[in-house]
Amino acid sequence: MAFQLSGTPRSLSYCHCSRCRKSEGIFAAVLIGNAEDFELVRGEDQITRLTPEQPWTHARAFCRMCGSALGEMRTGGIYVVAASALDDDPGLRPTAHLNVASKPAWYEIDDDLKKFEGNYVPPSG
Ligand SMILES: [Zn+2]
Secondary structure (H helix, E strand, O other): OEEEEOOOOOEEEEEOOHHHHHHHOOOEEEEEEEHHHEEEEEOHHHEEEEOOOOOOOOOEEEEOOOOOEEEEEEEOOEEEEEHHHOOOOOOOOOOEEEOHHHOOOOOOOOOOOEEOOOOOOOOOO
16 A cells, blocks of 8 residues: 655654554654645555544554554544654654653653643644
8 A cells, every 4th residue: 555645744743652552662653734635545455444442532554465554544634644654754853742641651751852641633734
C-alpha cells in the first residue's frame, strides 16, 4: 500500500499511550494534519483497521503485507499517521509528548518538549 501527504502537517509528536507502545515499541512518532492532505495512493485492500473496545476511541491501522503500523490514518477532519511509515522527511520535528500519563514507569522522558497527560490535537493553521 502507499499513501501520500501534501501540505505541512499540524504536528509531529511522540505518543505514549499503551496502544502505541504495544504496536510500535516504547512510543510512536505521530503526524497529525488535515484530512484533505492525506491521499491513499494504492493498496486499500492491504490495510487492516482495528476498532478498539471502550474506553479507547482511536482506531489503528496496519499494512497486512508487511505489518507496518500506519496509525489511525484518516479520521474525522484530520489524519493521524505513524511517522515511522514515511519514506521521506516530513520536514518538521517533534514538539510534544502525548498521553504521558500512560507511559511505562520504566521509560523516562529526558527532553524539554511539551508534555500532555492525555491526547492533544493542535488546531488547524
Ligand atoms: Zn497512542
